[in-house]
Amino acid sequence: MTAPRIDTETLRRLPKAVLHDHLDGGLRPATVVELADAVGHTLPTTDPDALAAWYFEAANSGDLVRYIATFEHTLAVMQSREGLLRTAEEYVLDLAADGVVYAEVRYAPELMVNGGLALPEVVESVQEGLAAGMAKAAAAGTPVRVGTLLCGMRMFDRTKETADLAVAFRHAGVVGFDIAGAEDGFPPADHLAAFEHLRRENVPFTIHAGEAHGLPSIHQALQVCGAQRIGHGVRITDDIVDGKLGRLAGWVRDRRIALEMCPTSNLQTGAATSIAEHPITELKDLGFRVTLNTDNRLVSGTTMTREMSLLVQEAGWSVEDLRTVTVNALKSAFVPFDERRALIEDVVLPGYASAL
Ligand SMILES: [Zn+2]
Numbered sequence: 001m002t003a004p005r006i007d008t009e010t011l012r013r014l015p016k017a018v019l020h021d022h023l024d025g026g027l028r029p030a031t032v033v034e035l036a037d038a039v040g041h042t043l044p045t046t047d048p049d050a051l052a053a054w055y056f057e058a059a060n061s062g063d064l065v066r067y068i069a070t071f072e073h074t075l076a077v078m079q080s081r082e083g084l085l086r087t088a089e090e091y092v093l094d095l096a097a098d099g100v101v102y103a104e105v106r107y108a109p110e111l112m113v114n115g116g117l118a119l120p121e122v123v124e125s126v127q128e129g130l131a132a133g134m135a136k137a138a139a140a141g142t143p144v145r146v147g148t149l150l151c152g153m154r155m156f157d158r159t160k161e162t163a164d165l166a167v168a169f170r171h172a173g174v175v176g177f178d179i180a181g182a183e184d185g186f187p188p189a190d191h192l193a194a195f196e197h198l199r200r201e202n203v204p205f206t207i208h209a210g211e212a213h214g215l216p217s218i219h220q221a222l223q224v225c226g227a228q229r230i231g232h233g234v235r236i237t238d239d240i241v242d243g244k245l246g247r248l249a250g251w252v253r254d255r256r257i258a259l260e261m262c263p264t265s266n267l268q269t270g271a272a273t274s275i276a277e278h279p280i281t282e283l284k285d286l287g288f289r290v291t292l293n294t295d296n297r298l299v300s301g302t303t304m305t306r307e308m309s310l311l312v313q314e315a316g317w318s319v320e321d322l323r324t325v326t327v328n329a330l331k332s333a334f335v336p337f338d339e340r341r342a343l344i345e346d347v348v349l350p351g352y353a354s355a356l
Pocket residue numbers: 020022180208231295
């Protein structure tokens with residue numbers, strides 16, 4: 001099958017929805033350079049282009065732990081109110097320029113307190129920056145709705161505190177929760193207190209699982225912790241043999257549990273071997289609720305347009321496939337149903353209809 005080539009500008013204009021993108025993994029290189037200079041943080045290079053290349057190279061190590069280590073330099077410039085306001089605003093503007101109409105941004109407040117900010121001040125600053133970005137994007141005719149997921153770090157013990165924060169800010173822009181960080185050795189059930197609290201409070205959450213670690217991690221995230229979505233989840237394919245689904249894979253597909261898949265990021269951390277063979281295509285064809293995501297735009301040197309382009313060129317995806325994963329993302333988004341339906345019916349479907 002040869003898919004018709006779709007040019008990059010057409011892809012850029014398509015309405016997109018991203019559920020899995022880290023605030024601290026998506027800074028502009030020039031902003032990192034400028035803010036690092038202001039706070040006296042030493043970078044591997046102070047040339048923005050060379051810094052972008054450095055990130056891509058360091059992230060290409062094939063190891064999740066090394067990949068995560070690159071965040072030292074973005075986090076260094078996100079320890080003040082000014083740094084958070086600016087990076088959050090630019091984050092929104094960059095997504096809007098990429099054709100994104102709905103995004104869930106995630107970050108760990110506990111990693112942004114080294115400059116003396118209290119956890120609630122971190123969240124307030126980020127929300128203010130996001131709101132400024134959304135106002136500017138709307139004024140420029142490219143509106144984007146951004147909801148926030150607060151992440152607890154799975155190797156530390158502040159997840160319950162972060163869950164409390166998500167509950168406290170649920171009417172101020174925070175729409176859910178996640179745990180992030182190195183997966184191996186840090187099972188999600190270590191953080192049951194946080195998840196039980198969120199469930200009691202009716203705050204939805206997703207869990208990074210099935211990226212570095214396999215089926216037990218996905219099973220625990222869903223059946224012990226109660227996650228409504230799975231971050232990555234590529235290893236669910238361990239439970240699929242010749243297109244036949246095992247019990248866990250069947251649960252994930254049949255309960256319509258969204259898999260937040262991030263192809264380029266998975267290549268870099270070794271969770272997948274090529275775009276052509278990335279499980280996202282097989283899972284889409286088997287009817288799973290797959291969604292397409294960037295994970296970390298600076299660190300992975302990517303955008304939603306680039307991820308779409310890679311799937312079209314290397315995995316034979318059609319515009320209809322791209323529409324499917326976009327609608328999937330909105331169906332499983334954590335904002336209220338009426339907002340999701342309005343985005344699907346008034347923005348996404350008309351946007352794809354005019355491109356087809
Ligand atoms: Zn992630």
